[in-house]
Amino acid sequence: MMDLARFNALLLESVGVGLAVLEPDTLTVRFANRRFQEWFGSVIGRSLAELVPAIDDDARGRLTAGGSVALQHEVKPARRAIALGLQLSCAEQGDTAVVIVEAQNVSKLRELEYMVESYAQMVEKQNRTLRREKERAEKLLLNIMPRTVYEEIKAFGVAAPQRYETATILLLDFVGFTPMAVSREPTALVSELNDIFTAFDRIAEQFGCERIKTAGDAYMAVSGVPEPTPDHAQNIAKAALLFRRYLEKRNQSREPRWLCRIGIGTGPVVGSIVGIQKYVYDIFGPGVNLAARLETLCGPMEILLSDATRRLIAAEFRTAERGLQDLRGFGPTPVFALEAGLEALPFEP
């Protein structure tokens, strides 16, 4: 049977950890196992401080005070550099103090740490790309639906149709657009229409209105949907007057002249996403139909509204009676023309 001392000696020489015993003051190496000598060469009788620059005054101070010190060191015993983790600690051997050194090969650990870091960076980069894509998709979706509806879809996957007790709807189109469309160069025409609708969007937003859609030369905006507001009729009236003023100014300096017709209706509205794959946000209700009927009655650059809207805005806007008109689906209806605001409007597009 192998005796214990021989077993210990064998173990000491065969373990993968480098072990050394140093004198406490000079750090001279008194003993080093085989692994330690593989890494550091012939060290017996030399001071480890000469070989390991990381053993500085601070480290020596801590050792002298009886503490232990952890250090990083790199050796290159053969062709391949090895990263070592060194642990120096004080110990008593009989009645003399010694410093014990444990050295471990931490190369693989360093490689893995580097890889973790590198992967974290790769993931971070991909996240940034994803975030940008998401923002782009969000921006596109916000073009076709109000933000509150978008937030609802994002949170619940669907947006429930919502009923609004009262809202005011504006419907606009252009006199003679169809003949204009066939007689002119289409890209120029579309570019002008785009210009005008973009200006309308700015005005609508300025007054708390939401553009619902455009279809050809038709433009629909609403106030009071999806966020209810007591000022929905005033908001739409202001937007309508500014739409008209914008066109008047534009027509002074440019051909062709764009002449609009604007119908305004007030009433209950249901707002909803329509469609599954190709969805749009749309609104439905008698107020929408009324706006459409009134719009078809308009002369060039005229803004027509019903009595319900007129009563809501009477304190701030000047209107003129246009008598009883027979509107399909509504019967004989008193109609009014919106002429101007009683106070100057603040916004110039």
Add this chain to the structure above:
Amino acid sequence: MPRSMFERYGGFLGVSRIVSAFYDRVLDSDLLAPYFETVDMRRLIDHQTKFMVQLFGGPATYSNEQLRQVHAHLAITPEAYGEMMALFRATLEEAAIDPADVAQLVADLAARRPHIVAGAA
């Protein structure tokens, strides 16, 4: 869809172990070790792991052009390349990779030989 080798062999962790074992062999080879004497092994292992992840059908991409660029200045000889391929095969076999998969991985890597060996393209 059949699961990729990347998924079947333990994902990133599995590939990383194979790369580590592979480089133990490479650095013990007298023919290959000199190529790595001045190389920062942490960076190399990192790139090599991502490259292997790609070979295993996982989420990483290195183009042949990139391979060519990083190997161009190393003047890798056909002998060194052959030795590397032998060690690669041995590592895969030791890692208990299915023989059919070993054949595919070795073939995929062999297909990139022109971008790795000096003057082969």
